[in-house]
Amino acid sequence: MANTNITGILEKMTGKDKDYRYMATSDLLSELNKESFKADQDLESKLTNIVLQQLEDASGDVSGLAVKCLAPLVKKVNEERVVEMTDKLCDKLLNGKDQHRDTASIALKAVIVEVTTASLSEKILVSLAPQLINGVTNGKSAEIKCECLDILSDVLHRFGNVITKDHAYMLTALLTQLSSTQASVRKKSVSCIASLAPCLSDDLLAKATLEVVKLLKIKRAKSDITRTNIQMIGALSRSVGYRFGPHLAEAVPLLISYCTSASENDEELREYSLQALESFMLRCPRDISPYCESILNLALEYVSYDPNFTDSMEEDTDDEVQDEEEDDESADEYTDDEDASWKVRRASAKCLSAIIASRPQMLSKMYQEACPKLVDRFREREENVKMDIFNTFIELLRQTGNVTKGQGDIDESSSRWLLKQEVPKVVKSINRQLREKSIKTKVGAFSVLKELVVVLPDCLADQFGSLVPGIEKALNDKSSTSNLKIEALAFTRIVMASHSPSVFHPYIQALSGPILSAIGDRYYKVTAEALRVCGELVRVLRPNFEAPSIDFRPYIIPIYKAILARLANQDQDQEVKECAISCMSLVIATFGDGLQRELPSCLPILVDRMGNEITRLTAVKAFAVIANSPLRIDLSCVLDHVVSELTAFLRKANRALRQATLGTLNSLVVTYGSQIGSSSYETILAELSTLIR
Secondary structure (H helix, E strand, C coil): CCHHHHHHHHHHHCCCCHHHHHHHHHHHHHHHCCCCCCCCHHHHHHHHHHHHHHCCCCCHHHHHHHHHHHHHHHHHCCHHHHHHHHHHHHHHHHHCCHHHHHHHHHHHHHHHHCCCCHHHHHHHHHHHHHHHHHHHHCCCCHHHHHHHHHHHHHHHHHHCCCCCCCHHHHHHHHHHHHHCCCHHHHHHHHHHHHHHHHHCCHHHHHHHHHHHHHHHCCCCCCHHHHHHHHHHHHHHHHHHHHHHHHHHHHHHHHHHHHHHHCCCCCHHHHHHHHHHHHHHHHHCCCCCHHHHHHHHHHHHHHCCCCCCCCCCCCCCCCCHHHHHHHHHHHCCCCCCCCCCHHHHHHHHHHHHHHHHHHCHHHHHHHHHHHHHHHHHHHHCCCHHHHHHHHHHHHHHHHHHHHHHCCCCCCCCCCHHHHHHHHHHHHHHHHHHHHCCCCHHHHHHHHHHHHHHHHHCCCCCCCCHHHHHHHHHHHHHCCCCCHHHHHHHHHHHHHHHHHCCHHHCHHHHHHHHHHHHHHHCCCCHHHHHHHHHHHHHHHHHHCCCCCCCCCCCHHHHHHHHHHHHHHHCCCCCCHHHHHHHHHHHHHHHHHHHHHCCCCHHHHHHHHHHHHCCCCCHHHHHHHHHHHHCCCCCCCCCCCHHHHHHHHHHHCCCCCHHHHHHHHHHHHHHHHHHHHHCCHHHHHHHHHHHHHHHC
16 A cells, blocks of 8 residues: 555544544554555654554544554564654653553553564663663552563563673662562562573572572561562572572571461461472472472471361261261361461472472382372362362372383382272272262362373272262263263273273173263263273173173163264264274174174165275274174175275375275285185285385
8 A cells, every 4th residue: 555545544543533543543453464564764653653642542442453553563663663662652651641551551562572583672671671670669659560560571581681781780679679568569579580580690590599588587577578588489499490409408498487387377478388399399309309308298287287177087987878978068068268278288289299290219208108198188178279189199190100110010119019008098088079069079080090090000900899889970960061971981991991801790780871871972072982981891791702701782782772873973073983983893893793683784884984084094994893803794795895995095195094904904805805706806916016016
């Protein structure tokens, strides 16, 4: 568009009618977003001035659109113009009218985000940093200070390493704000110093740390200032990582002391101390070693910290009546809106998780000291804390799996052996959670069980029966969410795949109904997972073809019909289609001798799926499963068609498809070789010869 037209847009942007101003600003935004847009020096000046003017428009819609113009404008004008824009926006922020301050702040952040070149970032930092620091230190209102700290944090995060000569004065100015009487200013200052910290020299980092530690040593300091300084210590370690290691000797004892000596009502101080210790564990793994025992003991002490609640359930009992009474009472648990002790327990759980993740050499100690405590805390009354307890226990299981991966027999000093001793208690405690009303709790409980089976296959052989009611309820209850059903099904699949089939035979009748019902679920992810479970169920029902250990015949037709309904339906998610094909191939390969009447109508559907590019590979593999069945399934109604399709697939470019096709053809020839015609063999050989060349 010619500059004369842009001039026309700019004139309309200053008109009295707000609708005209809005449309003109919208037109300008469209022009600025065009790659072909170019502006000379005079036009650049007009553009920047009028867009900055529009930021103060009485109409919020117009000023909002003007903010959107800034991002493309930064890319169209020269660097000096951008610096000029940031200076003017900063002035509006510091000295402008209250009603325009928020817009100026948003606009300034929008400009900073678009700065990508080193030269421009240096110019902006040189220009902005002193103004923003001045806004923080020179008696401005708390709102202005917070906006300045917010923007300075962004600037330092992006460009902090550009100029190092100003780091000292910026750090000094920001450290003074940690003692501000305004909580919001202290919080923003912590964030701002954390953004600056990675760019600081070791000497300046030491200065910052020593300054904060010195303030923490003043025991008579106000508690809110102390909490801020503890937050600052944690933020520094998260920000600079291992570089904080040399300062742990002073910081760790102080934090442990504050945590243990805090007043009963000062939960936040304990929370912040534990959060900082968690950060030390994760970010300074080498230097924290001398303090691991002390931090572990502290976290174990406070993971059950609940001074306002007395738990009468000191001893577990197998009495089902008492369990049900506890379930009824769980809805009327103690609640107190002012009780913040849950924050301490949550921070302790996360600190424990950090210890487990960073110190695999302490796993044996974890099982002796932390595992019983975590299992006991599964009954945590605050749901969010309970999720963190579950996650910490899952981290313990995963670390156990990582450390013992590839090991054969386990001895009494092995973490897997120690875990195995805890399995009955874990299952008993998890069973209690599966009877809770909370969906989130039940999802977390199944996640724990799932990870347990992954780490210790076959560990639930003696306990599985006690878990069946929880699985049934998760799949049958009308209040169950899709997420809960998926977790319950995934656990069932994993446990069936990792245990002897005989473990599940007493519970087939109870489990088969809910699993088959889930195949008909409306949500495709539930259906797909149910089909995978059904595949494991088929293997459990007939693990071998010689001497059946269970009468599987009553289950054949219900399973077949449930899967067929999904197999025959083309209007569904690809994941469901593929799972239905795979599952049906298992059913035919396992129960084909009881499905003679059904095969002539089912097999053609599988052949049809070979013709669909989306399901082709899965269908090819399905016929390999069927062909490898010891039952020698009668494929006479589709054999010629299948061989013809497979032969054609050998010409496809898809490598995975060709490999699967070769495997399936091999299985078909081995099992049904005499039924394949000579002309088919000739075609197969001709195609194979082209692959060999």
